[in-house]
Amino acid sequence: MEDKRLLLHWVLNNNKTKNAEAIKEELLEAIAPLDRGAEATPEDQQLIDQIARKLEAINPTKEPLKSNLLNGKWELIYTTSQSILQTKRPKFLRSRTNYQAINVDTLRAQNMESGPFFNQVTADLTPLNAKKVAVKFDFFKIGGLIPVKAPDRARGELEITYLDEELR
Numbered sequence: 001m002e003d004k005r006l007l008l009h010w011v012l013n014n015n016k017t018k019n020a021e022a023i024k025e026e027l028l029e030a031i032a033p034l035d036r037g038a039e040a041t042p043e044d045q046q047l048i049d050q051i052a053r054k055l056e057a058i059n060p061t062k063e064p065l066k067s068n069l070l071n072g073k074w075e076l077i078y079t080t081s082q083s084i085l086q087t088k089r090p091k092f093l094r095s096r097t098n099y100q101a102i103n104v105d106t107l108r109a110q111n112m113e114s115g116p117f118f119n120q121v122t123a124d125l126t127p128l129n130a131k132k133v134a135v136k137f138d139f140f141k142i143g144g145l146i147p148v149k150a151p152d153r154a155r156g157e158l159e160i161t162y163l164d165e166e167l168r
Contacts, residue, residue, distance in 0.1 A: 064160035
């Protein structure tokens, strides 16, 4: 997870750009009714995965970790991660919006939830290749205020398979 969702246009070549715009529109239409993925059926997930793979095949940014396009605050609009979606909580206790801020220069990231809890987590990023980083979470902020050191096992990976001015 979109302050980055600007309506700028990446001009590679006209056909490729038009094709990417059509696929992005198809993807956004498919995810729109799915509450960021919380309401997605296995069939929905399969369809979205197929559309995403079409988009990844024409990724205009071959080395996302070297691109300034990655920097900024991104809004999560779809995920299959049940922990991020908080599907075990009653709907009224789930965050309504999630953001992820990335700084490529400092190799830092921050995930932020909106209300009702406003939890946050910060992390160090270690590049594994031109598209993937290892993520080591360091501090959680409960309610956006109370810092809690993350356990050493709080780790993951992040792979950027598509990146342009408005979508990651």
